[in-house]
Amino acid sequence: MDKIIINGGKSLEGNIRVSGAKNAVLPILAGSLLTTTTTRLLDVPNLADVGVISSVLKELGAEIEVKPGELDITVPNLIQTEAPYEYVRKMRASFLVMGPLLARAGEARISLPGGCAIGTRPIDLHLKGFAALGAEIKFGSGYIEAKAKQLKGAKIYLDFPSVGATENIMMAAVLAKGTTTIENAAEEPEIVDLANFLNSMGAKIKGAGTKVIRIDGVEALGGCTHAVIPDRIEAGTYLVAAAITKGNLLVENIIEDHLKPVVAKLIETGVELREENTGIRVYCDHRVKGIDIKTLPYPGFPTDMQAQLMALTTIAEGTSIITETVFENRFMHVNELKRMGARIKIEGRTAIVQGVRRLTGAQVKATDLRAGAAMILAGLAAEGETEVSNIFHIDRGYENLIEKLQGIGAGIRRVEECVLV
Ligand SMILES: CC(=O)N[C@H]1[C@@H](OP(=O)(O)OP(=O)(O)OC[C@H]2O[C@@H](n3ccc(=O)[nH]c3=O)[C@H](O)[C@@H]2O)O[C@H](CO)[C@@H](O)[C@@H]1O
Ligand SMILES: C=C(OP(=O)(O)O)C(=O)O
Numbered sequence: 240m241d242k243i244i245i246n247g248g249k250s251l252e253g254n255i256r257v258s259g260a261k262n263a264v265l266p267i268l269a270g271s272l273l274t275t276t277t278t279r280l281l282d283v284p285n286l287a288d289v290g291v292i293s294s295v296l297k298e299l300g301a302e303i304e305v306k307p308g309e310l311d312i313t314v315p316n317l318i319q320t321e322a323p324y325e326y327v328r329k330m331r332a333s334f335l336v337m338g339p340l341l342a343r344a345g346e347a348r349i350s351l352p353g354g355c356a357i358g359t360r361p362i363d364l365h366l367k368g369f370a371a372l373g374a375e376i377k378f379g380s381g382y383i384e385a386k387a388k389q390l391k392g393a394k395i396y397l398d399f400p401s402v403g404a405t406e407n408i409m410m411a412a413v414l415a416k417g418t419t420t421i422e423n424a425a426e427e428p429e430i431v432d433l434a435n436f437l438n439s440m441g442a443k444i445k446g447a448g449t450k451v452i453r454i455d456g457v458e459a460l461g462g463c464t465h466a467v468i469p470d471r472i473e474a475g476t477y478l479v480a481a482a483i484t485k486g487n488l489l490v491e492n493i494i495e496d497h498l499k500p501v502v503a504k505l506i507e508t509g510v511e512l513r514e515e516n517t518g519i520r521v522y523c524d525h526r527v528k529g530i531d532i533k534t535l536p537y538p539g540f541p542t543d544m545q546a547q548l549m550a551l552t553t554i555a556e557g558t559s560i561i562t563e564t565v566f567e568n569r570f571m572h573v574n575e576l577k578r579m580g581a582r583i584k585i586e587g588r589t590a591i592v593q594g595v596r597r598l599t600g601a602q603v604k605a606t607d608l609r610a611g612a613a614m615i616l617a618g619l620a621a622e623g624e625t626e627v628s629n630i631f632h633i634d635r636g637y638e639n640l641i642e643k644l645q646g647i648g649a650g651i652r653r654v655e656e657c658v659l660v
Pocket of ligand 1: 261262263265358359360361362363364365366399400401402403404425429542543565566567
């Protein structure tokens with residue numbers, strides 16, 4: 240297994256370009272199962288997770304042509320309707336094929352996704368939605384089976400605005416008979432991107448990006464060409480990279496609207512941010528100030544940026560209070576940051592961060608994707624050498640991370656980890 244070595248303490252300067260969004264491309268790839276004609280996706284990031292969902296689609300009958308940044312997906316026939324444990328275990332988003340399979344084939348059998356490092360992550364809201372659309376749901380041998388001869392439109396209220404449930408139900412409903420409304424729907428930009436993709440295929444979805452989504456079922460969908468939105472979490476991570484290293488960085492290929500909650504918090508820390516023609520410039524030449532953060536569904540502060548902002552607050556002046564409300568166990572990075580000299584106390588769902596003047600390099604591990612990003616950020620700021628292991632988590636969501644950071648002056652490299660036998 241590889242690890243990442245960082246020689247910290249260098250200010251990052253120059254331009255860095257954000258790739259297509261992982262959390263947009265995964266549901267969109269699942270959505271390509273809804274038609275027999277080719278869908279062409281542009282701005283597709285080269286990520287481990289994209290590889291996993293592509294493998295799932297191929298198992299189901301997809302033919303996929305890969306070009307740099309581009310995928311052509313055609314599913315002339317579904318050769319099976321089962322997504323096995325080996326894929327769903329690797330990546331929970333594999334569960335997003337359930338909605339499209341139900342809509343197209345009238346059946347799906349998907350391995351029940353287990354919990355993961357950040358929480359138990361149940362899928363009850365997805366299943367309630369499918370049941371409301373008329374599917375019969377059964378559990379057995381670690382799998383969930385859903386069947387429906389013809390899904391029928393329904394009014395669905397989500398107890399919590401789950402991103403995945405909104406996406407899965409939306410994809411099931413596009414070919415249902417009649418109208419579906421999803422109330423208390425998730426409003427994340429990735430929901431809007433998926434709805435735009437489905438509408439380009441001929442779906443009739445209105446209201447994506449608001450709390451109420453209305454889907455008028457259609458007979459069939461066709462192919463389309465769709466460019467994936469830029470990754471707001473990757474962008475946010477690089478904005479923090481500039482702040483934490485007292486750098487001067489232009490982060491390019493950004494949709495500024497999607498970054499408002501992150502930008503607002505960075506401004507509170509005292510970092511300078513300026514909109515330019517091609518992106519957002521971040522500039523910082525002093526110690527940042529402590530801030531309070533509470534994660535919330537969009538347009539609130541994203542849970543996927545909590546670990547990275549915590550890394551920044553570890554070297555801020557004063558105390559920061561960080562509250563995680565979306566996932567019940569998303570503080571795994573705290574112990575790793577403490578190995579680098581951070582002073583953090585956890586009280587329930589809140590982390591109290593007492594800023595220190597500097598972090599020092601240490602051997603740490605990525606406990607999940609964004610925790611891994613936080614360790615990279617801490618390593619960039621720290622004095623001396625930091626070694627990050629378990630970096631397969633980071634490979635899930637950051638395209639060309641090492642090359643991109645080297646391009647702006649970071650002392651970072653990837654090495655093969657020696658295995659002692
Ligand atoms: C591939 C992808 O897009 N992943 C994102 C997606 O994950 P994901 O779609 O899994 O996140 P959800 O919005 O569904 O989950 C949010 C909360 O709702 C709970 N819940 C969810 C579904 C359900 O049926 N029952 C239930 O209780 C979850 O356990 C969690 O506590 O949104 C999260 C919240 O913004 C992000 O952190 C993830 O990066
Ligand atoms: C939690 C994340 O992803 P996933 O839902 O795929 O685990 C993430 O992108 O931070």
